[in-house]
Amino acid sequence: MRPRGYHEGAESTGDARARREELSAELLRARLNQGMTGKLAGEVSGMSQSKISKIETGRLLPKVEDVERLARAYGLSRRKSVELIALSAKACGETPTRRTVFHQGASADRPSVSRAVATSSLIRTVGVSTVPDLLVSELHPNVQVRAILTEGAVRSSPQSCEDARDASRRPTVDLRILPFHSTAELPGSTFHVYDDRLVVVDMVAGAVAITGAASVAQHVARFEELYAKSVGNVEMDRLLAAIAGERHLRPVP
Numbered sequence: 001m002r003p004r005g006y007h008e009g010a011e012s013t014g015d016a017r018a019r020r021e022e023l024s025a026e027l028l029r030a031r032l033n034q035g036m037t038g039k040l041a042g043e044v045s046g047m048s049q050s051k052i053s054k055i056e057t058g059r060l061l062p063k064v065e066d067v068e069r070l071a072r073a074y075g076l077s078r079r080k081s082v083e084l085i086a087l088s089a090k091a092c093g094e095t096p097t098r099r100t101v102f103h104q105g106a107s108a109d110r111p112s113v114s115r116a117v118a119t120s121s122l123i124r125t126v127g128v129s130t131v132p133d134l135l136v137s138e139l140h141p142n143v144q145v146r147a148i149l150t151e152g153a154v155r156s157s158p159q160s161c162e163d164a165r166d167a168s169r170r171p172t173v174d175l176r177i178l179p180f181h182s183t184a185e186l187p188g189s190t191f192h193v194y195d196d197r198l199v200v201v202d203m204v205a206g207a208v209a210i211t212g213a214a215s216v217a218q219h220v221a222r223f224e225e226l227y228a229k230s231v232g233n234v235e236m237d238r239l240l241a242a243i244a245g246e247r248h249l250r251p252v253p
Helices: 013-033 038-045 049-056 064-073 078-093 111-118 158-168 213-228 233-246
Strands: 100-103 122-127 144-150 173-178 191-194 198-203 206-210
Touching (some): 038 049, 064 078
């Protein structure tokens, strides 16, 4: 007979603790293998030394975004990055208020995620290091896109600047640029919010789909905060023209 409260796939508290300890140990080992101090690791990853210490000692469960940033800072292989991000996603998923699904590559094997993406009427997207693919893809005419690109993403390549300018001319896209001089704290990775029900975070090792209501609401609030500190319309056109001129591209008409 199964005990009360049992459900298929349930895991014990001991299993959850073991997974958390494994993640902490792996991240500590990765830092030490690189010969990095906690202070240097914090500077490279954009985290505080205190936060890294708490993660490594198991006092703080890192978000998948945190693990992604640390994996990049430590130069981990794609395989190892996938392993640690999956471990973090599973650990975060044990929290009742947040359900996180980790998957590599496309989300075709996750029907619920694919349906949410396909049926969304409003997409909010933040491009941190590159221009997101959805800004250069064909979208249904009824889909509205609110997009924020960091100046770094626009400057990442001549094509990125061209893509940003092209996206700014699309009638269903409300594009803004977050300039270098902004005081806003950048997110660790590009993310997309589909309506108010799903967040997809793009990472080197794959993608993370977040469906927990509280986490989705946090990403929406984060987007609005960045939107308020970004520039649009005439000021954005001037910035894009300046970047294009520096890259010797054709001027914005």
